Amino acid sequence: MVLIPALNEEGAIGRVVTEVREVLPGVDVLVVDDCSTDSTRNHAKAAGASVLALPHHLGLGGAVQAGYRLAFELGYDYVVRVDGDGQHDPRDIPRVLEVLKRGDCEMVIGSRFKEEGGEHSGAIRALGIFFFRAVLRPILGKPVHDPTSGFVGVNRTALALFSRSFPLEYPEIEALVVLQRKRFRFVEVPCKMRPRTTGKSSISGFKSLYYIVHVLLGVFVNVLKFEGRRK
């Protein structure tokens, strides 16, 4: 299954769903509509996706977890999440799936920094990513190039974990620590980021500072919760 969380993405969601279906015909596409006030869900349905419509706005983590819960209940073995704003190129999804199916990791991250010219992020975001790379390096025991990537594939083992417990706001970085806590493995594969054509990022201006503090606290709390960490 391809999971696409979306909030007020009527300008992009139809194209994203269509592209995903072109690249992966026959694969189920689920858009989790986080209580959009525009016609995101109609555009998603029209493009051929199933829509899980949340009755209240839960934020990115809550929306993604809802999708993971449904995918787990429906028995899916692999779920690849891409953003609804069209910045992820669906042509990278098969590469993520291929690595997942090899079975030597529970999560695959599409990393915009694994390939020359793959990145497409602003200066502040790039600085934040650099900072969190440094913070996560000793915690994860290995480098992670793109800890904030929303292009993520999980297998059923990780799906079971995330359907029970998933960080609610800004979940990507904390999810890595949750994985490490359970001794799960992740692999990064190169992917391309495209410029956003509609809408705007949820993390900008003062929210960037809030993001850093919030995520740092989340990482810290998750490190404290470590059970059975690798010695």
Add this chain to the structure above:
Amino acid sequence: MDRLPLIMTAFSIGLIVVILVSVRREHIRVESSVSWLVAAIVLLGLTSSEAALGHIATLIGIADSVSALLVVAGAVFLAVLYRLSLKLSQLKDSNIALTQQLAILEFRVNSLNEKTKEPAG
């Protein structure tokens, strides 16, 4: 008598009245009012008993009993706020789980409805 204990007495009585009125009007649930009422009664007891306040001041090493009253009041309200934060977090978790479950159930009902319509169409 110092002015501060008088103010704290008036504040505690005011708090008790406001909470009781809110409970009566069903703006606050009874179980949520308990923390505030206990906090207000503790403060009222301390402000009306100089001996108890002096004892606490000695216990926590503060020479001035009025300062001790402020410290105790701060601690009591911090405890109440902490308890409320716990409740809020529990409610948020429940709210998220319920919202997700509702959406999933609605999704499954719609899927079933579509499946049952298919043969007829």
